[in-house]
Amino acid sequence: MHTLLSKSLLLCAVALGLNATAPATAHADQLVSPSLIKSTERGVFLNGRYYVGGQHGIHEVKRTADSSPHCKIDTGSGFTVCLLVSTVYGADQCDYSGMTADNTYLYAACTVADKTAAIPLLAPPKRAALFRVKPAATSSTAAEVVSKPFATPVWYNGMTVLDNNTLLMTPSAPLGTKSAIVKLRITNTLTLDHTITEWLPGSPLYLLNNGVTVNNGHVYFVGGQNLWRIAVKSDGSAGLPILLYQTTINQTLDDLTVKGDWVVAAEIGIVNGLGLNSLTFVHKTGLGPTFKLWTGLTQLSGVVVDPGTFGTPGAFIATSYFQGGVYRYFY
Known part of the structure; x- marks a missing residue:
């Protein structure tokens, strides 16, 4: 078990996190219309190519035109969207959460919601599986797709690579899951057999776990309204969680990325319009003021840094589960 920060240090960290500068409006481009991809959950770059997963499959988004039957061109931006993996999972439709x-x-969690539940996103899913996708080298198709069911269905929202054949994942539902972060170790690369063990125990401070990423020997992750930094020990286990930032009660955090010395989190109002939607910048140390780029009524659910694929290295490429589409933000 982990011993959390002392009360005095915790309050100090919270105070620093809440010392935010006034938000500025971000300059944004819509790269993909929500009419082409609805409910976009997460986006990732792989070898300079951008892929987005969500409620309607795993797609590649690219600047070049492609008239293949599984591709569509956004008439506004000229970008092309190509379906790599559908949502079909047996007799069900899954959400790449x-x-x-x-x-x-690419690694993705394919999750089938229990639509009989009062709030499906907060209830245990009906089924869930780990998908591994190898994109084709010369086309926007999947050269290989392998899947393996999770022994216990859970909504895994945050995923990141810890080391070779090892993923860290954050279970966001059911509410009150006992683990904040779990470690998935692939034991058979052909069949995708795996083990799942606890990496970070759950806590009331980690409700609605979400985005997680590894950067320079540290794990940064979202536990609802709190942003944490955890050192990875030499044996791969978790060090002491350090609180970097805490938002207000009407807000929550979703995904996050790292750019230079800053952790950049997608922060949204729990009720859209009654809270501030932004990209929130928090220094890796947790020291100094935070600052925010306002995203208007667009509630972002995923954010990554563009390596130059879409023309502007360092820009933020973002997705929105609630509004759909793919967006680019400059700072």
Whole structure:
């Protein structure tokens, strides 16, 4: 078990996190219309190519025109959207609720909601599986798709690569899951057999776990309204969680990325219009003021840094589960 920060240090960290500068409106481009891809959950870059997963499959988004039957061109931006993997999972339709990539594969959590539940996104899913996708080298298709059911269906929203054949994942539902972060170790690369063990125990401070990423020996992750930094020990286990930022009660955090010395989180109002939707910048140390780029009524659910694929290295490429589409933000 982990011992959390002392009360005095915790309050100090909260105070620093809430010391935010006034938000500025971000300059944004819509790269893909919500009419082409609805409910976009997460986007990732793999070898300079951009892929987005969500409620309607896993797609590649690219600047070049492609008239293939499985592709559509956005008439506004000229970008092309191509379907790599459909939502069909047996007799069900799944939501790609989490996604990440190593140097070869996309990894995604294919989750089938229990639509009989009062609030499906907060209830245990009906089924869930790990998908591994190898994109074709010369076309916007999947050269290989392998899947393996999770022994216990859980909504995994955050996913990141810890090391070779090892993922960290954040279970966001059912509410009050006992683990904040779990470690998935692939034991058979052909069949995708795996083990899942606890990496970070659950806590009331980690409700609605979401985005997670690894950067320079640290894990950064979202626990609802709190943003945390955790050192990865030499044996791969979790160090002490350090609170970097805490938002207000009418807000929550979703995904996050790292750019330079900053952790950039997608922050949204729990009720759209009654809270501030923004990209929130928090220094890796947790020291100093935060600052925000306002995204208007667009509630972002995924954010990554463009390596130059879409023409502007360092821009933020973002998705929105609530509004759909793909967006680019400049700072």
